[in-house]
Amino acid sequence: MLDAYRLMVLARATDERCLSLQRQGRIGFYAPLMGQEAAQVGASRALSPADWIFPAYRELAVALARGVSLRAIFDQLLGNADDLIKGRQMPNHFGFRDVNFVVASSPIGTQITQAVGAAMAAQRRKDSIVTISFFGDGATSSNDFHAGLNFAGVYQCPTIFFCQNNQWAISLPRERQTHSATLAEKANAYGIPGVVVDGNDLNAVYGAVSEARARALSGKGPTMIEAEVYRFGPHSTSDDPKRYRTDAEVSEARERDPIGRLKDFLIAKGLWSEESDRKQSEEVRALVARTFEAAEKASPLDPRSIFDDVFARLSPRLEEERAEYDALVRTGVLKP
Amino acid sequence: MTEMNLVQAINRTLHDVMRSDPNVLVLGEDVGVNGGVFRATDGLYKEFGADRVIDTPLSETGIIGAAIGMALYGLKPIAEIQFLDFIYPAFDQIVSELAKFRYRSGGQYPAHVVIRTPYGGGIKGGLYHSQSTEAYFCHTAGLKVVVPSTPADARGLLLSAVDDEDPVLFLEPKRIYRSLTGEVPDGDARIPFGRARVAREGSDVSLFAYGAMLPVALEAAEKLAPDGISAEVVDLRSLVPLDEKAVIDSVEKTGRAVIVHEAARFCGFGAELAALLSEKALYSLKAPIVRVTGFDTPFPYALENVYLPNADRIAHAARNTVRAS
Numbered sequence: 001m002l003d004a005y006r007l008m009v010l011a012r013a014t015d016e017r018c019l020s021l022q023r024q025g026r027i028g029f030y031a032p033l034m035g036q037e038a039a040q041v042g043a044s045r046a047l048s049p050a051d052w053i054f055p056a057y058r059e060l061a062v063a064l065a066r067g068v069s070l071r072a073i074f075d076q077l078l079g080n081a082d083d084l085i086k087g088r089q090m091p092n093h094f095g096f097r098d099v100n101f102v103v104a105s106s107p108i109g110t111q112i113t114q115a116v117g118a119a120m121a122a123q124r125r126k127d128s129i130v131t132i133s134f135f136g137d138g139a140t141s142s143n144d145f146h147a148g149l150n151f152a153g154v155y156q157c158p159t160i161f162f163c164q165n166n167q168w169a170i171s172l173p174r175e176r177q178t179h180s181a182t183l184a185e186k187a188n189a190y191g192i193p194g195v196v197v198d199g200n201d202l203n204a205v206y207g208a209v210s211e212a213r214a215r216a217l218s219g220k221g222p223t224m225i226e227a228e229v230y231r232f233g234p235h236s237t238s239d240d241p242k243r244y245r246t247d248a249e250v251s252e253a254r255e256r257d258p259i260g261r262l263k264d265f266l267i268a269k270g271l272w273s274e275e276s277d278r279k280q281s282e283e284v285r286a287l288v289a290r291t292f293e294a295a296e297k298a299s300p301l302d303p304r305s306i307f308d309d310v311f312a313r314l315s316p317r318l319e320e321e322r323a324e325y326d327a328l329v330r331t332g333v334l335k336p
Numbered sequence: 337m338t339e340m341n342l343v344q345a346i347n348r349t350l351h352d353v354m355r356s357d358p359n360v361l362v363l364g365e366d367v368g369v370n371g372g373v374f375r376a377t378d379g380l381y382k383e384f385g386a387d388r389v390i391d392t393p394l395s396e397t398g399i400i401g402a403a404i405g406m407a408l409y410g411l412k413p414i415a416e417i418q419f420l421d422f423i424y425p426a427f428d429q430i431v432s433e434l435a436k437f438r439y440r441s442g443g444q445y446p447a448h449v450v451i452r453t454p455y456g457g458g459i460k461g462g463l464y465h466s467q468s469t470e471a472y473f474c475h476t477a478g479l480k481v482v483v484p485s486t487p488a489d490a491r492g493l494l495l496s497a498v499d500d501e502d503p504v505l506f507l508e509p510k511r512i513y514r515s516l517t518g519e520v521p522d523g524d525a526r527i528p529f530g531r532a533r534v535a536r537e538g539s540d541v542s543l544f545a546y547g548a549m550l551p552v553a554l555e556a557a558e559k560l561a562p563d564g565i566s567a568e569v570v571d572l573r574s575l576v577p578l579d580e581k582a583v584i585d586s587v588e589k590t591g592r593a594v595i596v597h598e599a600a601r602f603c604g605f606g607a608e609l610a611a612l613l614s615e616k617a618l619y620s621l622k623a624p625i626v627r628v629t630g631f632d633t634p635f636p637y638a639l640e641n642v643y644l645p646n647a648d649r650i651a652h653a654a655r656n657t658v659r660a661s
Contacts, residue, residue, distance in 0.1 A: 052409070086442035095441040102408060103441035107432045113398050114433070117405020117413075124361070124387055124411070131405070143425060147398030154393055309443040310477050312501035315577050316530070 004045055004065075004202055005266060006280060008037035008259050011061035013284045014070065015233070017292065018077065018091075022237040026296070027077045031092045032233035033058045038258030039164050039227040041065050042205030043132070046213055052100045052122075052131040054115035057092040058164075059104070059134050066099040070288065074295035081299040086309070109135055109142030112161065116148045119159035119222075130216045132160040132209075138169025140183050146190075149224065153190035158216035160209065161187070161224040164199060166231035167253075171244040187224035199227030200258040230256070303336060338520055343513040345487035345520045346376050346452070349494045350414070354384050357412060360498060363390035364399055364416030373418055374454060374513060396426035400451065404434055407447045412498060420455035420507065421464040427472075434503045435478035450497045454510035455483075456548045456598050457630075457644050462637035468547075468598040468630065471605050473505050474576050480529055481575040483507040485550035487518040489573055492527030499526065509548035516551065529574045532582035538568030541592040541654045544583065544609055546572040549596045549645060556650035565658055575605055583609060584617045591622035592657040596645055601629040623660035626653045 011033060018030040033040065036058065044065035047053070055062055063073060072084060076094055079087030085095050085103060095103025102118075104111065115133035122129050139145050140163060152159050163183055167174045180186055187194030193215075197208040205227055212223035230253035234241050241250075266272035307314060307322045314322070328334040340348065354360050361384075362377055368391035371378030381389040392399050396417055403413040417423045423430070430451070437447035457466035474481050480502050484490040490508070497504040535550060536557050545553035550571050557567035570586050572579065587593050593613055595606035606627040613625055628645045636643055 084442050085440060088440050088442060095444055097444040103445050105433060107428055110429060110433050113401020114405035117402030118409040120402060121406040121409035121411045143397045144401055147395040150393050151398045151402055309439045317577065
């Protein structure tokens, strides 16, 4: 549990640092997860490394819990030459094939049907794994949410729908996203159990996901889990939440901060102390700062790589466009 | 070689690829027990079972989203969308997800899905069973788009599509599913993408067509022959990648280009061909390029014969280009 706590603290420190880096213009954009650390780490801890994760773009702590290095995270945020996705996407759209962390996209909910398809594939191959999609409260209004739950119900495939209900889809509050009393109850319409869990409680989330995973592996089909959390930060660095919610509401939610809650629990159990917390906090902050500075020194992307990975092989047309680009550089029209 | 029609060629090829590769599976609406509304998947369910021939709920985004997940996991899904007209609930999955997976993951996650879908008019299908909207998809980087016009090409292109590493939209000209037959090779008769076919040699004017417009263009060429006009008919077969060389070579020979498609003219695929010729073959042109296409209206029901290009319209356009110089 100390390990999980450290991951949560690391995710929070990374978040805080990135918000400041974005203000300094050192990264272009950032979508913080603060408030969702227990939900993400708790869910990740219940999974096996062979399970497939279909994240949205707010799943930093899931990536860290999967063992992705902080450096790889920063390389993506910077879009430098070491970025595994080669600078193709905005910050936070991570993808790490070596840990079965499928690359995220911006459209909302599209990963949900994909996670179901991967589970159908695993089911056909008789692989003992589950797939899990991460999405927010807003995604429960998307086409793919309904299609995905419906397919999973029909095929009884081994997948988990993990909804982090952080109460806000940019400016739209949860109660205006749907008239349903809970998001999880939507699963019932598809013949799937829907569970609501306190997303600020690491152990509760771990328990719910473990149970869903066991159900899926025993052939009893999918589960939807709604983890109730609160998005402490803005939707992204491009968002000003003061336009739609009060500071008082945020302060009130922060009283249920999952990190403070776990810390209190660990101290009460005699596993942790204020002193060790201070030390860890310093150590983590230094690690974040040091790692980012190293990532900043990495080489920039090769501009010619823009033409790669559109297709498995460079098409004649793209070959021609690349030659066109090369000529523009050669003749000084464009700077490399 | 076996004589068969286009839908039989597709059906036969689906059987073959499913027999030879256990990773191949088929999913879509009514594709299983019913064998597909056009019977393209007839018999597959009986031979391969519900695990590999999957009747899906009525949701195109579900079909393509699930197919993507299967492909990421290592299977080779062939998804059927019942009519191209119904593909739009899956448009997001196709253009935002499928087409971009390889690119957006830096090559980590290729997603090879083949989407088969009947397209085009001439079957009294009205607005929503007739459209020819290939241009939407050709415009999206990362997708390949192919259109057979003969049973042999249907087999050859489908074999290549299943064998490819990139997502492929395989458009089936439903109007000629059964109206013509041809000799189809029995074995591996893959036709590589990006190779057009000269369906008829000629020297005075090039007619460019694909899919169900191909027999119409050939009919037009017949009508032109008595006037002493020798028309070459080029079947593009593959829109993305496009065989640019074949298009340019033909116009360098004839000096005249008539582009034919069912789709509406404005921003249709013909616009790309016309741009290509003006960029790379302008000095070979003896007359302005002409497009013979569907009108810029929705696809009408009762007046579909007014909408669709026919041999007379094509021949008329070709005569005009010959007279122009």
